[in-house]
Amino acid sequence: MGIAMAWPPRDEPSETVRGKGRYVVGRSARLGIFSSLLAVAVGLVVFVSMAYLRSEPPTLDFAAGHSQGQAVDMTLQTVGAIGFGTHPSWVSYLTQAPDGKWVHTTLWDLPANTRVNVTIDQYDSGSALRNPQVGAVYGTLGNAATLNGKPFSLIDATKGNGVGHTFSIPTLGINVPLYGVNGNAKNFCNSAPCTLSEAHNTVEFSFMTPKTTGQYGWQCFVPCGGGYVYGNGGPMQTISFMDGFLKVVS
Amino acid sequence: MSDQQATVSRTAGGPNHGARLAVAWLVISAIVDPLFWFAAGPHMPPGDMTSSASGAQFDFNVLMMAALPVTLGVWLYFGYAIVNWRASKGGSDLIGGPKARGNMKIQTAWIASTTIVVLSAFVFGTVELIVPAGAGGGEGPQPIWTPTSKTVLPIQVIGQQWKFTYRYPTYGGFETDTLMVPNNTTIAFHVTSLDVIHDFWAYQLGVKADANPQQDNVAFTTTHALGKVTVRCDELCGIWHGAMFNYGHVVSKTTFQQWASSNETQLAAVTKLLPPFSWTYTADANGADGVYYPDNVDKYSKIQVYGAQPVSVAQAVKPTS
Numbered sequence: 001m002g003i004a005m006a007w008p009p010r011d012e013p014s015e016t017v018r019g020k021g022r023y024v025v026g027r028s029a030r031l032g033i034f035s036s037l038l039a040v041a042v043g044l045v046v047f048v049s050m051a052y053l054r055s056e057p058p059t060l061d062f063a064a065g066h067s068q069g070q071a072v073d074m075t076l077q078t079v080g081a082i083g084f085g086t087h088p089s090w091v092s093y094l095t096q097a098p099d100g101k102w103v104h105t106t107l108w109d110l111p112a113n114t115r116v117n118v119t120i121d122q123y124d125s126g127s128a129l130r131n132p133q134v135g136a137v138y139g140t141l142g143n144a145a146t147l148n149g150k151p152f153s154l155i156d157a158t159k160g161n162g163v164g165h166t167f168s169i170p171t172l173g174i175n176v177p178l179y180g181v182n183g184n185a186k187n188f189c190n191s192a193p194c195t196l197s198e199a200h201n202t203v204e205f206s207f208m209t210p211k212t213t214g215q216y217g218w219q220c221f222v223p224c225g226g227g228y229v230y231g232n233g234g235p236m237q238t239i240s241f242m243d244g245f246l247k248v249v250s
Numbered sequence: 251m252s253d254q255q256a257t258v259s260r261t262a263g264g265p266n267h268g269a270r271l272a273v274a275w276l277v278i279s280a281i282v283d284p285l286f287w288f289a290a291g292p293h294m295p296p297g298d299m300t301s302s303a304s305g306a307q308f309d310f311n312v313l314m315m316a317a318l319p320v321t322l323g324v325w326l327y328f329g330y331a332i333v334n335w336r337a338s339k340g341g342s343d344l345i346g347g348p349k350a351r352g353n354m355k356i357q358t359a360w361i362a363s364t365t366i367v368v369l370s371a372f373v374f375g376t377v378e379l380i381v382p383a384g385a386g387g388g389e390g391p392q393p394i395w396t397p398t399s400k401t402v403l404p405i406q407v408i409g410q411q412w413k414f415t416y417r418y419p420t421y422g423g424f425e426t427d428t429l430m431v432p433n434n435t436t437i438a439f440h441v442t443s444l445d446v447i448h449d450f451w452a453y454q455l456g457v458k459a460d461a462n463p464q465q466d467n468v469a470f471t472t473t474h475a476l477g478k479v480t481v482r483c484d485e486l487c488g489i490w491h492g493a494m495f496n497y498g499h500v501v502s503k504t505t506f507q508q509w510a511s512s513n514e515t516q517l518a519a520v521t522k523l524l525p526p527f528s529w530t531y532t533a534d535a536n537g538a539d540g541v542y543y544p545d546n547v548d549k550y551s552k553i554q555v556y557g558a559q560p561v562s563v564a565q566a567v568k569p570t571s
Contacts, residue, residue: 130410131408131410131415131425132524133415133425133426133520135523136517136519153519154519154520154523157523158523168413170412170413170493170494171493171495171496173428217412217493219490221410223445230445230446232411232445232488236411237489237490
């Protein structure tokens with residue numbers, strides 16, 4: 001009210017007073033200006049925080065133009081180090097968009113009650129499993145999967161190259177282990193996106209999306225977040241790296 | 251006649267408010283309590299699929315039966331006071347004077363009745379925790395409240411970020427993502443974790459026990475109805491805690507036998523890769539190189555101390571159909 005009141009003030013000299021040839025802003029006016037600035041600052045902080053918290057990688061739409069009964073094909077790759085961004089050393093999944101480009105995301109729109117044919121090119125080395133139970137293939141169509149074209153149902157992670165990662169959707173009871181590549185291979189891929197000329201294993205399987213629409217979390221069950229407690233921090237807890245969501249739509 | 255005189259005369263020659271309130275309270279309570287017990291009680295969570303679930307439902311209903319008259323009494327008093335003792339327009343200020351003095355009888359009755367209610371709830375709650383073998387809650391590795399059944403089916407619940415798996419030691423120790431429980435059977439859930447603290451909450455079973463790494467937390471229940479079970483983690487265990495849930499089923503003993511035997515056979519290859527069955531495991535905390543090991547401490551002893559029912563893995567009786 002100080003700077004908006006009629007000039008000169010009569011009853012409230014403390015609001016706005018005439019100085020020596022200049023206006024002096026009174027206490028209430030200063031308080032008002034300060035409060036306004038504070039409110040703007042707080043609003044900005046909240047806005048930026050919410051924008052950050054609500055930000056997420058892009059969602060690839062595999063449901064667009066889908067006709068009933070038609071299968072969806074999806075190609076993924078796993079890499080030992082993403083090689084770019086804020087966490088270049090983190091392990092990660094990538095998804096191939098319908099236009100063929102590799103996208104750093106683990107969010108997909110998928111049509112409900114639809115067969116999804118998954119191809120995963122696994123470029124990371126492997127290790128033993130904390131829980132060997134996730135070395136088994138289950139929940140896929142026919143509980144089946146192929147490794148480099150050959151059917152397999154179980155990987156003993158204590159032998160060979162071990163298991164690099166898993167593709168698991170716990171709420172749908174789906175689990176597929178991904179056999180590791182030789183970490184000493186000359187053509188070992190060190191940054192994404194990797195190409196088929198580099199050392200990799202190809203795992204293929206199919207599963208049915210649920211009839212009920214909604215978001216279904218999926219993740220890797222190899223504790224591959226090196227440097228984090230129990231290996232389950234960092235990339236294991238960050239969307240677009242080692243976990244994501246199937247956004248099942250009608 | 252002054253306002254002060256009018257107030258006094260109304261009080262002196264007026265109705266017996268205490269009797270009015272008491273009668274109204276008794277009538278309303280006599281209607282609402284049975285109404286709740288018979289109409290709403292059978293539908294109260296968590297249902298009656300198991301002994302611990304029906305026990306929890308019974309406890310909830312009994313406590314609600316005790317709480318309803320108290321709540322109704324307070325509301326009734328408020329309503330009555332607003333209607334009958336509100337200040338009239340232009341009347342004198344009734345604050346202070348005789349009406350503001352304490353009433354020893356009312357105070358004594360209030361303190362005595364609330365004390366009785368609280369102590370009764372304490373005794374009731376304690377009895378209801380002890381008698382039904384821990385009421386489905388985790389009792390730690392050495393449970394002191396054990397079931398009376400001579401046959402107990404052990405099921406190990408393993409929490410890990412972010413899913414539960416279940417091992418069935420009676421059937422070769424296979425491990426699966428699916429919780430399958432036979433009907434009319436006493437179950438001993440042995441809850442543990444491979445990493446951080448989780449909480450196994452099988453809602454319809456009325457079972458809830460923390461999953462602590464390197465701890466065997468035992469919870470008992472006895473199934474007596476078929477149905478679907480929702481299992482959730484109830485301990486904030488990381489960013490995907492909210493996604494840590496799955497479903498289980500209480501099935502007939504015959505169906506369970508078929509399922510368990512089938513899984514024992516089908517999962518034999520992966521079971522061979524699992525560490526030997528143990529009540530707890532030690533996980534390597536070094537990330538991807540980590541495997542888990544049986545702790546080799548008290549390997550089977552914990553289940554053998556169930557009161558008068560020594561049940562080891564070898565002795566654990568498969569449910570007979």
